[in-house]
Amino acid sequence: MQKTFRVLSAAACSAGILTASACAQEDTSEARAEMVAGLARADDRALEDIEGVTTHYGAVETSDGATLRTLITIPDGASGAPHPLLFTQWVSCGSVEFRSDQNERARLAQESGLALMRVERSSDGDSQGPACDELDYDTEVRHYIEAYEALLADERIDNSEVYIYGSSLGSTTAPLVAKALQDKGHNIAGVMVQGGGAETYYERMLTFDRLYLERRPDDVAPEDIHDEIINRAKFHYEYLINDRHPDEIAEDSDAMAATRADIRGMEDGAHYGRPYAWHQQAAKKNFLAAWAAIEAPVLVIYNEFDQFESQYGHQVIADMVNRLRPGTATFVVQDNIGHGNSRYADAVSAYGWENAEPAWEQTADVMLTWLDDIRAE
Structure with a gap:
């Protein structure tokens, strides 16, 4: 199905979120590969085409001069403007565009009723700026905060409730982004993480x-x-x-x-x-302090055969949040599943990534059920 991909709203331009050149190049055609928000496609990759959703390609310029590709994925046939679900990603550099719908994020985009918002890190995907593998942790987090604050002004979404999902290393950046946006007056309505905890x-x-x-x-x-x-x-x-x-x-x-x-x-x-500095800066972050400050329901998913993370690191989030705000944190352990949401026979097989069976549908079910539950309260 032909889809239209446009820049951010006129309000974003008038607010100075985008550069003058980016705003001047707004694409209003039906062409799928036109320059959008001042950012051309970095290569010949096709744009996203996931059944049941439309992805709007835009861009945000950061305070240090990087121009980051943004993606707002809205369910087709949505009645009114949906609330946003912001995504923070794993440690390795690489695009967050969907190449298929075979992951939990695509199902969240299709079935949650929320507008899934993503930001390509500097130099990833179409983004322009310092190489992702040279970014430090503080810059990465600041880019997320600046980009998502800009996207929350988009007229296609209802920013009265903001949800956040952190995957893998994104489980450490998610609470930092959530707290920063909350401090700026945004209503954080729920935070989900899988694959990362809150130990030091x-x-x-x-x-x-x-x-x-x-x-x-x-x-x-x-x-x-x-x-x-x-x-x-x-x-x-x-x-x-x-x-x-x-x-x-x-x-x-x-x-x-x-x-x-x-x-x-x-x-x-x-x-x-x-870079080494990225990890050294991460080591200075008080993740539990951020979790303690977020006034929102929390979902923490730990996969039993995670190849990197401990159960304690995950569970401490729920334990500490529930100590401060009883009943607001949910902790889920998924048996026989590894870090990347695949199922294995045992922990050693998982560590060798041997005979993996996809289990992302189960993770998506847990997240979608939790989102339904907290929005029904």
């Missing part, structure tokens, strides 16, 4: 490495894990808390050199594809 980032990275040690049975003997964890605790403290470069830490001793060589996801100049 230092603890989070230790968990990543503990699972790396425990679930490599052919590589690490059980009796060696104790000393390995002690060394990783020392390394991560110097790296994440004292902001030292990993190569400098490696020069401290042979043990630190061996540890640096085996830290999960660590490469020369990058950790999980992001």
Whole structure:
């Protein structure tokens, strides 16, 4: 079905959210691949075409000069302007456009009755600005806040209620974005997260490495894990808390050199594809303080065979929120499912990503049911 993709509303232009050149190039044609909001397509990829929804392509210019592609996905046949569902994504760089509807986010767009809002990080998708793999954590969070504050002025949505969904690493940025928008006067009506908790980032990275040690049975003997964890605790403290470069830490001793060589996801100049400073800034964030300040229902989903995260890190969100606001947080454990919402036979198979069976429909069902429940109250 032919769809029209337009820039943000005229109100966004008059408010100075978009550049003059972006506003001047508003596309009002039926062509699917025209320049939209001053951003041309970065390559020959087709635009989204997901059954039951229409995606509106726009752009927002950040305070530091990046121009970010925005996507507002609205259910076809929606009666009136829907409330927005803002999305914060995983750690790895890459586009958040849908290439298929085979994920929980597409089902949220199709069935939640909300307008799913996404922002492409700098240099991802059509976005222009510093390379995503050079962005630091503080800049990424600030870009989310600025972009979503701009999108909440869009005339296609009803911003009287704002919902947020954080996936994977987005589970750490979601509460920070929610609190910032709440502080700016927006009504945060619900926050969902899956694949990330609220322990300190230092603890989070230790968990990543503990699972790396425990679930490599052919590589690490059980009796060696104790000393390995002690060394990783020392390394991560110097790296994440004292902001030292990993190569400098490696020069401290042979043990630190061996540890640096085996830290999960660590490469020369990058950790999980992001600069060291990104992780060091994340380690300074008080995630529980943000969760404590958000005056909204919370859904936390933990997948039993998560290849990175701990159950404790997830459950502490619900426990602390319910201590402050009894009955407002829901904690769900999904058996036999891994980080990416696939089902596995056991934890070791999951760690090797072996024989995965899609389970994202189950995750989508949990989220959609929860959204229905909190909106019915």
